[in-house]
Amino acid sequence: MKRLFSILAISGMMAFGTVNATTATTSAALTTVASVTQDDPPAEETLGFHQELKKRFIEGGPGFMGIVLLCLILGLAIAIERIIFLNLSTTNTKKLTQDVEDALASGGVEAAKEVCRNTKGPIASIYYQGLDRTDEGLDAAEKAVVAYGGVQMGQLEKNVSWISLFIALAPMLGFMGTVIGMIDAFDKIEAAGDMNPALVAGGIKIALLTTVFGLIVAIILQIFYNYIIAKIDSIVNDMEDASITLMDLLIRQKK
Template sequence: MKRVFSILVITAVMALSNLTAQANTATLMTANAAVITAVQEDATDEAVADDETESVSFTQELKKRFIEGGPGFMGIVLLCLILGLAIAIERIIYLNLATTNTTKLAQDVEDALNSGGIEAAKEVCRNTRGPVASIYYQGLDRVDEGVEAAEKAVVAYGGVQMGLLEKNVSWVSLFIALAPMLGF
């Protein structure tokens, strides 16, 4: 029930932010029109003063296009926004489903080890969802091979689970790394 509520709250916050953005659009459009007019007048004055064409940097051109806000450029921005929101929502849902009460799991595994042995503890781990239970299971599965084998299995499977948790977010770190180079 908590998860459904949290998903509804996130959806409501995104809807309200969208409504706020739409309400502010008219104000921003008039401000943008004034800025564009001023930029065009400045550009005309500079063009008259200098007959030479000067090269414009990528960030300056990008900022100019963003201020102009043509449908082609803003469509790309909208597509990136939708893609980013979809991946963020998917990650929120996946991470919420991957949560486990680790103290309760550890206690259940310990109780199962004391009462029924390793097979009972494995069964507890199989019936519990989440990456922590899977890592516990890998360690319990290799306990017959020795402590070092169990430790290696836990470390290796922990890396696999981290890869699953970080899936689809590598592009975010790419944009974070590129932002300073683009002048943002």
């Protein structure tokens, strides 16, 4: 996970470096064109999406905007790590159950445990724990399945709460930046002694940008969070069904 954080951080710095280089090149090109066509009427400059995003980010101020960006990077890092882990934890439950049933019929408990050892995922681990306690009775096997199922569920939900924290934190930081910007705008009005719209319009616009970026970050992370929760629920349901199926297999094996 630390390696994943490092990769994402480096990628972010490279992306911003690329945007900076592109912006510098674009600015130089525009300056050259402007000097050549000085006598022509100025044309309206159209910025691309990345240039516009960078412009608005800089206008919002490096303080709160940098913190909001950090929430996005950390939230995405955790979300990507969880998605990779959950996809690796997904098991073909029907195939595993059939393999365990065939192994029990042909080679007994040890053969079934070998099948579980060669299969990745929490369901295979739960099967192994239940099969490993069959010598102690069905009650012991059932308790082992339930207990280890709780352990596996905790592994699936690991670090997910941090994503929900960043979802709540990003818009709150944006709102705080807006409030501070509004206070600064009113300070300028008080210092000037009159209500000049041009005096405060820029400050208010900059203050509102922090809220916009905070909401954007929260929306992006919310999409990832909902996907992760849905994936966890799907795996947990498979775990519960597989646990019931395992106990049925063990009961038939005892008979």
